[in-house]
Amino acid sequence: MSNFREKFDPAVWRIVKQIPAGSVLSYGQVAALAGYPRHSRQVAQALRRSEEPLPWHRVIKTNFNLASGPDAHLYKEQMARLKAEGVVFDNGRIVAERSREESDSEALDRLLWGPEPD
């Protein structure tokens, strides 16, 4: 079996599980935080293969759109879950400022969104 996946998958899951409710991360950020920069596509595979329930809906694209197409089954589910956590959508697109305000994890927030959230 691939040794890479054996290390990569758990690393990704660990990061995703730390995302506070109401906040979101991009695939690239998750990959980088897991210790594997430029592995955004592998993150997607890791999430899909995960056997334990992960907050996968908090992982989106860098442009604040959902990853899967509007027709995909995952799309509707992801939006519903995010809305339930207080995330505001504008025509299918996430309003980032709102998501940040809902987050109360200051340390992780700085790590993810920058040292000066001002």
Place this chain on the structure above:
DNA sequence: CCCTTGACTATCT
């Protein structure tokens, strides 16, 4: 070993 896929990202038109 070569080619295609993919829940991606960045840049240019």
Place this chain on the structure above:
DNA sequence: GAGATAGCCAAGG
């Protein structure tokens, strides 16, 4: 803002 293009990298055929 929407398309096209290039870069990216593991997995599977």
